[in-house]
Amino acid sequence: MISTHAYTQQGVSKASPSHPRLLFYRELIPLLAHLWPIQVWLPLVLCLLSVGEARAQSETPLPFRMPSMAEVRMIKSALIKTTKGEMVFALFPDVAPHHVANFKYLAEQGFFRGKKIDRVIPNHVVMFGEPSTTESTKFSYSLPPEFSDRKHLVGTLSMARDPRPQQSNRRHSSATRVHLLLSENARMDGDFSAFGHMLSGESVLKSLREGDAILDLQVFVTQGR
Numbered sequence: 395m396i397s398t399h400a401y402t403q404q405g406v407s408k409a410s411p412s413h414p415r416l417l418f419y420r421e422l423i424p425l426l427a428h429l430w431p432i433q434v435w436l437p438l439v440l441c442l443l444s445v446g447e448a449r450a451q452s453e454t455p456l457p458f459r460m461p462s463m464a465e466v467r468m469i470k471s472a473l474i475k476t477t478k479g480e481m482v483f484a485l486f487p488d489v490a491p492h493h494v495a496n497f498k499y500l501a502e503q504g505f506f507r508g509k510k511i512d513r514v515i516p517n518h519v520v521m522f523g524e525p526s527t528t529e530s531t532k533f534s535y536s537l538p539p540e541f542s543d544r545k546h547l548v549g550t551l552s553m554a555r556d557p558r559p560q561q562s563n564r565r566h567s568s569a570t571r572v573h574l575l576l577s578e579n580a581r582m583d584g585d586f587s588a589f590g591h592m593l594s595g596e597s598v599l600k601s602l603r604e605g606d607a608i609l610d611l612q613v614f615v616t617q618g619r
Contacts, residue, residue: 465490474506500569538566
C-alpha cells in the first residue's frame, strides 16, 4: 500500500522503485513539475493516490481459500444456538457460493460465539455479526454480490451491505453482518444476497431481542449432493 508521504517536492521516494505505480509517478511528477508550480500539480497527484488507495482497500482478498463448486455444494446446513433456543437452516451454495463458504469460515473461526444480537427491527429483521474494534481489521474484506431468484422470506439468511462507500456502490456484502428476516421483504429480492433459509426455530427467531446472545454457530458439510 502506497503512502502519500512517499511523495515529496523532490519527487518519489526510493521505496519500492520497481512497483508499476511508483514507476508511473516517477515519470509523471518531473513532467508536471516542469509544466506547473507545485501548488497546482501536487493536489492532482494526491487525488490520484487517494483513488488508488481506496481501490486497493476495496479489493482486500478473502482470508480463506475459496473452495471449488463441488466442495461448496457440500456445505448444506447451519445450526445457530442462542440464549432463546436453537434455529436450523438450509444453505444455498449453488446461488451464493462465496457467502456460504464465508459463513462456514466465520463459524470455524468462532466469530459468532458469544456475539450479541445487535439490532431487532420489529416485523422486519434481526441483525447480528458486528465485528469488535479489534476484529474490524481481520474482517475488513467484502463479498461479491450473489443476487438470485431466492426470495427474502421469514427466516431467510441474507448478508448486509458493506457500509463503506466504495464497496456499497459496487453492492458488495459485508463480511460478517447478517440479516435474519422476521417477515417477507420483496424489496430486498435481487438487491441483497440471500444464502440460506430457516428449517426450524421460527418461534426462537421471533423471541430474539437486542442483547440476546449467540452461544454457538455451526455449519455442516454433507458428503454427496
